[in-house]
Amino acid sequence: GGSMQFLMHGANFLKHRGGYLNTGIWSDKAMKAASYYGEVYEVASSKADHFSYIPKEDTFMVKPDTDYIYMTSNNTVHGTQWQTFPHVDVPLFCDMSSDFLSRPVAVTNFDFIYAGVQKNVGPAGVVVGIIKDSLLKHVREGLPDMLSYRTFADHDSTYNTPPVFCIYFVNRVAHWLEEQGGLTAIEARNAKKAALLYDCIDGSDGFYRGHATKDSRSVMNVTFNLPTPELEAKFVAEATARDLIGIKGHRSLGGCRASIYNAVTEEACQALADFMNEFKKKQ
Template identity: 50%
Template sequence: MESRAYNFNAGPAALPLEVLKRAQEQFVEFEGTGMSLMEMSHRGKSYEGVHFETEKLLRELLSIPDGYKVLFLQGGASTQFAMVPMNLLSPGRKAAYVHTGAWAGKAIKEAKMFGEIAIAASTEADSFMRIPSLSELKVPEDAAYLHLTSNETIGGTQWQEYPDTGSVTLVGDMSSDILCRPLNVSQFGLIYAGAQKNLGPSGVTIVIMREDLIAPPAGAVPTMLQYATHSKSDSLYNTPPTFAIYMVNLVLKWLQEQGGAEAIERINKEKAGLLYDAIDGSGGFYRGAALADSRSIMNVTFRMENEELEKRFVKESEAAGFVGLKGHRDVGGLRASIYNAVPLESVKALVSFMKDFKQRNG
């Protein structure tokens, strides 16, 4: 499909072309049922087959150990910002957060509504262009949990390794980098991820939660905002986002075909390496935004000499078929989001464009 754009959007983001084609084949009639999946009861056998197969695929790809529940929820990561403290924070305990940028900041803002907050570490003084070292973390002894954002899409920073928090529950917002590399799920008590960057379309949020943490909240919490509600009903308490879960199912099958998390990490590192090499080798024409030891393999952020040159870059790149390279409105600059589904060929095309742009404007 020669007309498809080079999609570097930050989210909703690129989906594998193979997945889109498979969904297209089944869109009007799902597996000979005479109906689209979107028309079916979520309690019927056809949809339930998709639902539980999707959970099985996630467990396999992430090597999720026994004792963890997989939930399919709605409301995106933004709802999880509130659900986490509503369910895990109890009187006399603190909620500890690592402040690494805009998304961590949003989670902190929500948590403040439900109890006392402790900032275990912050990189605000460095404009959130780095991830704190493990030695910088100061987790209070009375912390109910430590929350971190594994990948900050706006700054383009990513945790390279996760802290050992001992008896304190580690919570991770992995919306923008889940399944970009292997993950030791057992390090975490709770992981959540909006699907629209690396797992599928918008509409479904994945939650992976240790079963011993699933309990009635300490305070009054609406039924739909209790993890226990969804755990007891296998995420079928109310109508789930059926088509979004089906698309996640197809994306997970595609990931298996690529070789799983280990194989996709090698591809992701190759893509990121090409872009960072083009930036670092440009003689200062392009400048990486995030510090080198905190660079994301999902969101590559960079700047140029001035905003006028950056605007020209965006305009010319759009004319050449590139989409989504303008940096987030809060920080400006440029950003290429190279999630799992972004083909290596798209990154090579971008590098070629960057070199040509430099020749004409350097």
């Protein structure tokens, strides 16, 4: 799973200190797990503002002897997403678990990308890792085989029995993505889907309040609040009765959340937007 990478990136590469762009519970967890191997610190963080925004590059504080900077491209719980990626002078690592293959990405900007595939690409049980050969040379020596990225690279990802069915499924999804027109087309479709919901929030005269600041909004997870927790509970119950399921926000944040990954259709987003407009009118 993705969570194993919270530990593994530190096991392999944390030698002096690791810098973290802390934008939500996933990077927070990664920082804690990696601290088993050495010093970790926040290069920037939006924690004090309930992770409602993506920090700007000119606020980054990078310490000397930083082995890497670690980031999470999309934050499922808070509904924020990096719109563009930072340029830093040390190796850049990115957890793309929740937006991998939802948009084109300049892979060469990163030294290490990983993604648990379960959001956009296939069933849980597979993690895709993309790592620069130059970085593999710096893998910590003496690690147990299963903790070392070099083991997986040296054995073409078949050091131990791979989850063949899950990988087959990923292959089918990759073909499906090509049939949709590839990542550029899927990006446009995802943007259109998200716009249906954000337009509804922005046009609601403050009845729906987006959690993320506008410049940091996620195209994958749309998070919002209603005027009171009671109304939120009513909203979720009525939505569920109309088969609009999974709208309750993550327990750590509350409110509401629409997760609209690649597999969610434009019609589904339109149905939710229609319901939101109707619900507001009734109050």
